[in-house]
Amino acid sequence: MRLFPPVVGIALALVGVGVPPAAELPDNTSVSLAKAVRTFNASAASNPIGKEQPPLTTDEVIAAIRAWSRPKDSPVSEELHRAFKRIAATRKLPPSTGLERITHWDPGDSFVFDVWWVRLAMPKADGGTYSFPIRDRLICSRTLVEEADRLEKVLRETPPVPGRYRLEDRIERLRERAEATRLQPTSQGNRRQ
Numbered sequence: 001m002r003l004f005p006p007v008v009g010i011a012l013a014l015v016g017v018g019v020p021p022a023a024e025l026p027d028n029t030s031v032s033l034a035k036a037v038r039t040f041n042a043s044a045a046s047n048p049i050g051k052e053q054p055p056l057t058t059d060e061v062i063a064a065i066r067a068w069s070r071p072k073d074s075p076v077s078e079e080l081h082r083a084f085k086r087i088a089a090t091r092k093l094p095p096s097t098g099l100e101r102i103t104h105w106d107p108g109d110s111f112v113f114d115v116w117w118v119r120l121a122m123p124k125a126d127g128g129t130y131s132f133p134i135r136d137r138l139i140c141s142r143t144l145v146e147e148a149d150r151l152e153k154v155l156r157e158t159p160p161v162p163g164r165y166r167l168e169d170r171i172e173r174l175r176e177r178a179e180a181t182r183l184q185p186t187s188q189g190n191r192r193q
Helices: 005-015 033-044 058-067 078-090 144-157 164-183
Strands: 098-105 111-123 129-143
Touching: 033 058, 033 098, 058 078, 058 111, 058 129, 078 111, 111 144, 129 144, 144 164
Parallel strands: none
Antiparallel strands: 098 111, 111 129
16 A cells, blocks of 8 residues: 555654655765755754754764764774765765654653754665764653653544554553553662652
8 A cells, every 4th residue: 555645744753753855865866965954954844843953054964974983883884984974075975875863762761752863874785774973962851651641642633544553552552661660669679659
């Protein structure tokens, strides 16, 4: 089944996935960094979190590239590392490279977070993608119960869309995690209340 782009966008927005528009991830040609930044900023302006953030600049991207160093245990190959660093020198993005955003983070513990993480996604030789950090900003946090309540409100206010059951499942898992966290003993042996 093929979904229309607005329906896909609504479904992804419900679960907080920050998917870059196709224009930000060119397939076969290099794109100037300035153009990619303009496209990213135009997209960010319509995002509930992104519209409140300072626009991205080419200087910020170049600074992040120059500051990034490859850890010893990194999945980034030497070839990918060189291609990433070359962006700062040429101000051109290689084919299939683009800026992406992440707006929600659930580390699996007692809280979920709204974030504004900007990444530069580049293809790896194995067919996967590696996303280099450009900007990392924590916006706010919610308890698991607060997040489940927020998502239930979204469900009530949004017309039914394909894939809605995934959001319903997410709400159920959040409530189960919240209950499990509430019942875990604290370091003094008492139960959390």
